[in-house]
Amino acid sequence: MQIDPIELLVRALDLTILAYLREQFAEQPTALLIVNIVIVLTLATVPLLMVFVVGWTERKVLARMQDRIGPNRVGGRYGVLQMVADVVKMMTKEVIIPAGADRWAYLSAPVLAVMTSVLLFAVLPLAPAVIGVDLNVAVFYVLAISSVSVVAILLAGWGSNNKYALLGAFRSVAQLVSYEVPMILSILVPILLARSMSTIGLVEAQNIPFIVFVPVAALIFFVSSLAETGRSPFDLLEAESEIVAGFHTEYTGMYFGLFMAGEYIAIMFMCALFSTAFLGGYRFFGLEELTTTIMGYPFFVGNLIGAAALFIKSAIIFFIFMWLRGTLPRFRIDQLLNFNWKFMVPFSLVLLFTVAVLDKLIFVWFPDITDGGRALIHLASNLLIAAATIEILRRRIQRQRRALEPAVVAEATPDLEHAHAH
């Protein structure tokens, strides 16, 4: 077993070091184990470090949207090190466990929250062959792991012995479990189109990004991922005017920091998952397949381009997340749950079934259709469904309004006509 240091360097630069080392040490279980541990350490560290970048970006962008400057003291005039300073501050705070708290539940909740978020990154493909583990049930794995964060929130709320925390936890759990239903239903649409549950399979099937096929499903997934990560306008988890800070009211120091880190990591992953499932992931006009040669070794430039493409796509989605947070007011809990059960769930089911039937019919009627034609048919049906739904909702709301205020309408109408006449 000989490893050329130059080749190792090249492999590290083009991100294929993982597959390379696994191949090199395939015959030596102990070495393979060490290699795996190193890879996994990187996999866990990168999202945790990214929290600094993402947190700073969000604070800066949100500040600009609200006509403020945002962090501008720590680390130069742009406040780049603000998050580092915050983490140092959190670390030097006293850890207070409130009286009557269930110690085990209280202390294990933030640990669980951050663990589940980090675990998600194992199945995120950064470039054609660069992925932690290429599971054939990757999407299922994501759904299963992300459900565990609900348990963390419930533990935190129950363990704190605080009424605000408990109420916040119950609200959050009601919200998270409700929106999981449309989220699964809408992520099934790309799975259905790609006929694969692996994230690599999803990306490889997108010669045309699935957002062109099924923009409405993408929208539903986007809205439910907003709710799943507890972002505005679904940020009932931290409705500070009602329940102080929700489930993490009683947390201090780094225990609170873990919740925050877990939340940011989950948001990063959701943006990346949206890019992977609907925007073509690491694909960028075929540039992700580029190869050159450096010092006699093949160098996969495409991997770097692919990773950059995924990063930029996710960043755009994250920008929309921030934009919505800067724009929209918060929902009430009953509005939120009604919107889910009365609209999102039936609508996404109808959408899923339509896409299934249509995809089946397309391949029966036009066995050798191109991707473009298939995309066009799906797009047309999607837009049709959207238009029909908007029309139905419009009529329904109109009916409700008339039923609610007949007197008001009758009173206001002559006035309007009168004003119009002049």
Place this chain on the structure above:
Amino acid sequence: MDNPIIVDYLPIFMLLLVALFFALLLPALSLLLGPKRSPKNAAPHKYIAYESGMAAIGEAQRRLPVKFYRIAVLFILFDVDIILLVPWAVTFRNLGFYGLAVMGVFMFLFILGDVWVWKKGILEWE
């Protein structure tokens, strides 16, 4: 090492351990660097649960409105249904029109259940 399941899931298991390590390390640092004060010397109100500055009334771990449980039960019902859709979505093209029809009936019942829940007033919040 030949078992594909072990090969696939070993890194995930290791990632679990690493994530656990990080998640324990950070609060441990907090415990190490933060001020350490004995609860015995603290002011009597320091450890009382925060209730907007008022003295806490009773335990917080009490009975909760039943509406949250209704949502939880709904979730369990619907989530179990959805799990059946996941394998179907991957293989539906091989199942022929029979698979499509069967799932169509299933989804129709699913929506029917949702409408029943709605009309029954289970989603009413007040």
